[in-house]
Amino acid sequence: MHKLLKNCGTKKIIVVLTLTLLTFFSANVVFSEMRITTHDGKIINVPVNSKDIKIIEFTQEEAGISIEGVWDSSIGFKYNITQSGNNFIWTVAAPISEQGKGTLSDKSIKASWSGTNGSGSASGRITSIDSSNRAKRIEWGNGVVFYR
Numbered sequence: 001m002h003k004l005l006k007n008c009g010t011k012k013i014i015v016v017l018t019l020t021l022l023t024f025f026s027a028n029v030v031f032s033e034m035r036i037t038t039h040d041g042k043i044i045n046v047p048v049n050s051k052d053i054k055i056i057e058f059t060q061e062e063a064g065i066s067i068e069g070v071w072d073s074s075i076g077f078k079y080n081i082t083q084s085g086n087n088f089i090w091t092v093a094a095p096i097s098e099q100g101k102g103t104l105s106d107k108s109i110k111a112s113w114s115g116t117n118g119s120g121s122a123s124g125r126i127t128s129i130d131s132s133n134r135a136k137r138i139e140w141g142n143g144v145v146f147y148r
Contacts, residue, residue: 065104065126067135074145109138 036044069084077098081090086105090113092098098115104126112121124140138146 065107065129065133065135066127067109067138068102070148071138071146071148073147079146
């Protein structure tokens, strides 16, 4: 399927999948759930009542910027960031204990945090991205810089 997505335009994929599903519906087959495999291999089972479905449209969103992973910072802390879509969380284990969370919107980023040094929030900008859409540098409005 990955090769199909790479070699075909989104419109072609929509047509192929829609025709396949219409064939199932016209054969009076009733679906109780639809299985979706995400780009990272997770399987999601979605309950459906196929008699209620008139049109199914499939689109492929452009991949967002990834900030997931371990980051160094200009203040000497290491941040471990996990990401789900446009939301992320971070932890700092040493030299302080801190948890943060935030959101991404294109190259803009917002976060709030709390820990042994207190709490705060900041907005920033992703200023460097590699060829695989992985962020390499984040400059925060409070002067802190994350880099990897």
